[in-house]
Amino acid sequence: MANIRDVATLAGVSTTTVSHVINETRFVADETRERVFAAMRDLNYAPSLVARSLKVKETHSIGMLVTTSSNPFFAEVVRGVERYCFEQGYNLMLGNTEGEATTAQSYLKMMLRKRVDGLLIMCSEGQREVLGQLDWLGDLPVVQMDWGSGGACDLIADNSHHGGMLATRHLIALGHKKMGCITGPRDRAPGTERLAGFIEALQEAGLPLRSDWILEGNFDCASGHQAMRSLLAQSERPTALFVCNDMMAMGAISAATEAGLRIPEDLSIIGYDNVALAEYMSPPLTTINQPKEELGRLAVTRLLTRINGERPQETLITLEPNLVIRRSCSTPSTQ
Structure with a gap:
């Protein structure tokens, strides 16, 4: 692993100059500073930079x-x-x-x-x-x-896996057999685990899984809105939807309302997170609470x-x- 002497040698300066650049304790010419930073990047000196910054006493x-x-x-x-x-x-x-x-x-x-x-x-x-x-x-x-x-x-x-199961079991208990899901990003644990809970609850109840009713969002309102529009463009739609966070659920409800659907009469929607706004939506959002x-x-x-x-x-x-x-x-x- 590179040390401050290696940086100084590559940059053609003294170790004292490198120290001043790192600690910002003295004026150093821009051209010299840039040579030092370039040497640090080339030598992957960041570990030493961070080690320098570790606490020497508690700062609370x-x-x-x-x-x-x-x-x-x-x-x-x-x-x-x-x-x-x-x-x-x-x-x-x-x-x-x-x-x-x-x-x-x-x-x-x-x-x-x-x-x-x-x-x-x-x-x-x-x-x-x-x-x-x-x-x-x-x-x-x-x-x-x-x-x-x-x-x-x-x-x-x-x-999140258990939360996905809780949401889906609630919809099943209400009598829904045709359910879809708007997931979070599939490369993040909450997205994959909540979807896995949704799938397991369907399997547990012996209900079919429709892959065309599973759409991926990005945990924001806009992606929930777009996913709902894509779902409504299909020839057949589910009667209930598990949306993997409340922000996407807000976007989904907005798109559904714009299309003339009534929530929950035409489509039941359950969210995830229980953000403070969920209680004041129209209608108030059923959701999975994270503590x-x-x-x-x-x-x-x-x-x-x-x-x-x-x-x-x-x-x-x-x-x-x-x-x-x-x-x-x-x-x-x-x-």
Whole structure:
């Protein structure tokens, strides 16, 4: 692994100059700075850069990388994290990465320069490049939230497979036999696991699976709207739909309403997450609740446990979802 001397040699400068460039402790000419940065990139010196930034003493601050803060689900979890950090006397430093690995890396390096005591990463499958380099962090405590790769880090996740089964069993209990699903991205665990729960519940009930009624979304309103329009363009449609998050469910309901369908009389829709807005939709959305406050509290609690030097053996903590019945689902008018 390259060290600061290797960088200095390749850039044609002294190790002191490299140190000043990294630490921003003295003016260095732009051309020299660029040679140093180019040498660092060529030598993959980032691990040493991050190691330099590791805390030398507690700062009572925690860093948090979030894929997007515009989704109400993430915002509600972040609010819980902030509240519990405040109660424990910690400051929260938040970085919204929009799923971009380069943005995540920039935030990560900034947080380490600030010497955060620990790091929370939420929705980390959108940042695999960062996750693959978490060995940069040395002994810095890291907790992944919602979904991720687990591994050496703690992972606190929703039991999405069970949640998918809960949603589908509810529709089956209402008498539906013709059901479709709008999934999340198939390369992310929530999308695949919730779909797997949907399929298993159908199989359990001996009901057919229509692949043309399974459409992929991107966990946002627009993709739910587009998926519903694609579904309504088919010659036959299901009587009920499991939508794998509330944002897509909102988009799906909007598209269905635009097409003249009544929810739930013509089409039952159940969502996932139980964001605060779900209760105030028209009609109020039946959904699968993720314990968002509990997710935030557990993540901070486990991170503080690690910061305080304890090393729990269990690295995976699974939170169980539950069904919240409102008025977007009813018995089918036809089959």
